[in-house]
Amino acid sequence: MIVLIVDDETHVREGIKLLGEWEKHGITTIYEASNGEEATNLIEKHRPEIIFSDMKMPKMDGTKLLEWIKGNHPSSKVIVVTGYDDYHYMRKAIHFGSTDYLLKPVDPEILNQTLETAVNEWKEEEEERKKEETSGQLMNMMKPVYRDRKLTQLMNSDEGVDEGLFEELGFQSSRSYTVGIIRVNRSTIEAFSGDRDLAYFTVLNVVNEILLEKECGIGFRYLSNKGEVVIIFWDRFDEVGDILAGIYESLQAAMNIACPMALGKMVGESAQLMESYREARKVLVGRNLLEPKACKVYVEYMMPDKPLKSLMDYTSSIDLAMQAGEIEAFDEVIEQVRADFTENDYLSVRQVLQFENEYLLLSNRSYKAKKLEVKVSEDVEGRVDSFFDEDGNFMLDEYVAAKRREISLFLRKLKKQASRKTSNIIEDIEAYLQANFDRDVKLQEISEHFYISREYISRKFKQEFNVNISDYIVNIRMKKAKSLLKNSQLKIYEIANMIGYQDDKYFRKVFKKVVGITPNEYRGEGKK
Template identity: 55%
Template sequence: MKVLIVDDEEHVREGIKLLGQWEEHEITDVIEADSGEQAIALIEDQGPEIIFTDMKMPNIDGIALLEWIKENSPSSKTIVVTGYDDYHYMRKAIHFGSTDYILKPVDPSILNDTLVRAVTQWKKEEEYRKVHNSSYRLINEMKPIYRDRKLTQLMNNYLLNQSIYEEFGFHLTREYEVGIVRVDESIIRSFGGDRDLAYFSILNVINEMLMAEENGVAFRYLSNKWEIIIIFWNDFERITSLLTALHTAIRRTLDVSCRIARGCKVSSIDQLMNSYEDAKNSLLLSNVLDRNKVKVYGKQDVLASALLINMMDYNSKIEEALQVGKFEAFLPVFNEIITAFEAQNYLSLKQILHFEQEYQLLSQHWLKRYHIPYTINNGPEYVLSFFYNQDGQFQLAKYVERKKREVKRFLKVVKRYSKQNNRDVIYEIEQYLQQNFHRDVKLQEISERFYLSREYISRKFKQEFQENISDYMVKVRMNKAKSLLLNEELKIYEIANMIGYHDDKYFRKVFKKVEGITPNEYRSLTV
């Protein structure tokens, strides 16, 4: 195997060469490139299996190089090594499939642990490429595509000709049952990111067993990119044991763990969707912390009453913690949410998908709020796929630690952007108040408009203008009243209404308190 080290600093390249335990991992050649251009030439010429790359380089930088590698040398495993602890770079590294993201100065143990993972992943994917090379050519043949399309139509209640049922060996009995095999992103990654190859390989295992049992048909459900559907038509009392055998066979043959769920029995073909929905519900309510190696679930195996925790319920606390800008202020909020998870000792797939989706929505909201030029491109399914172990169990502790690191990194970025932005927004609030002096602007209205807490607005406004908002508004109104009093055609009550006072007696009282004289006295002195 060959390793390529890409960095425009020679001492960094030399350091990695000295720290890496190359021979232990069957690395025969370590080559170097001092630029993205030279790296591309070496990759095309020598085809290194493992690539270490810096992110900050002239001309073709690390991001551009990762993008090129993904397109032109997808089997290579990449490891980002950079001095920039930056969420933008980390996100790009993940997006382009890097094995890991490590910081300079390089820790030898972290470097070699990452090397072990990269070599192991490459070898595993290479084995799949060899074993399934002949099978892969069959993916584009018409039969599998035709089968998947027609049976997806059947699931979605399209009427099909009887000849099609016969073509797939479909038994037109009176009762059916649906099973769902979930093929999530962590499984796709086991096949080198090749979704078609993953489905093809898993379906081969399933349909081979179904054909032997003469008990059903499996297909890729085109309405949901994470699912294979099985339609059973007899021996319903044996379906759970058959699904268990299927799970074991997939794991033994392909070394992946799929979550499988069983639906209810239905009495006609046009009720297949009812059985599907029942299986889907069991799948979503299954416990991702389950330590059982066999992941097969029915209605009796899940906790239907599990509480769904909403991150949005914590939004006000999150807002306060973010405005303080210190991770220590955010930690109690984070711990409260995680404690709520752990207290149930049951974390459903539905809950963790829901939580990650809300986390991303809130992140987008705050990125937008602080005008930070970053976006989140990967959906919940992709993000969560990194936290399942080989047995299909979700690693909650690892997920929590990643979220803590993300929040810390986000707070650092916010701190840089918010210092000037917060001062600017107070002046935006002042301008908004001046434009709306004629009506009663509530603090809650300002809070919702400018995405800041009421307490924060009150505190910062007083710091900037040395008076609270209500006193400031009175002063603005009185200044406007004085300019209106110069027009003798306007009545006192008309002026009061124009500046937001519906009771002219109250207006007169406030005016005298602020100016020391009545509106009439002011007019007589100035006109």
């Protein structure tokens, strides 16, 4: 694997190179760039899997570089490294798909945790990409796979191609085109018992049967973006909305699946297909999830012209709730976020995806900060997909309830961890007392030694052992005294001195009070 480190400060690049556990993760080559322009050249030449990038750099800054990577090399996992603890940069990083966000000076442990996560995510996604590109296990699937690959290439080309090459697939040249997107979400896959290939095969059979009858377009599995079937229309443009509605209703009637669909703008040549696709994608993620709509086909962009709301704006309230440590403290924050994000009865898919991205970022950072293990899928669209019912309606109540459960689980893990730490500290204090029972150990000494307040030590020790510390020391001393009285010829005053009493009369008094008889009587019984 290849890593690229982009930063205008040489010592930062050298620091990351020094701190990273590269061999452990199979990284064999590390390239460096001092700005975004150098980085784009290296990325085009070497195609690195992992990229560390600063945000403030000369020539091309981190924001522009992230945007370029998203459009030109989206399979790379990008880790933003910056000295500016500013949510503005964090939002930009999230928007352009960065894996994580690190602050300078870089903590070695967090760096390597983040590196491990990025490498594992890249490997999982690469495996998925290979699966989608080499699918062919079902009967007669070779031609569809070839079609999907070739038409994906056509979609992604901005230089124009010989459209005659695609005639064998059923693609027809035209003066105008428009692109439609069908979202194949998790509930659709589950309708086919989790068989992703069978789901796409069946959906495309329905799609292309209708398109062939109308002689107006072709559908294929778009390999560049997980979970999408793309349709290229070349005719009957005034009927396209109705044709999509017919496809939607046919899929629902035949297989009881609801696949939301969207339409892009009309373009004049095949080299501009990506422009129409981007418009369709914009329409798809801009649709209002709160709008009751039986046939989920969207042909125009409806999202209000205002910025998306950010979960980062609620960090102070989240921090206060975190300090309280109880899930009830989060309820007010959760309800406020819900009310704000669904203002005017509008909630777009794009808004939910942004929320999920920011939620995952905050959640993962909280787990890392508290050194708790976390295994969460980073497939944001997949996580959101699971909250659509069989009719394609977004289950907002269930989504909110799931977030509450996840926060509650985190708080329970925190309490369990705190309880474990408390237990360990009290055990350490007990060992300290066992080792120092023969001298006058004060509560203040223990407090200073373990960096814990006297009140806390006193309360927790009493809870754990059911006695206070002074009585516990006395018990240790008496146990030791009884052993010495039975098994040695030492004088009583010598034994008293050995276990921490300078006054043997006081020792005799304490011994009788605790044991019930005098030291001499106890020794006498031991000789019988």
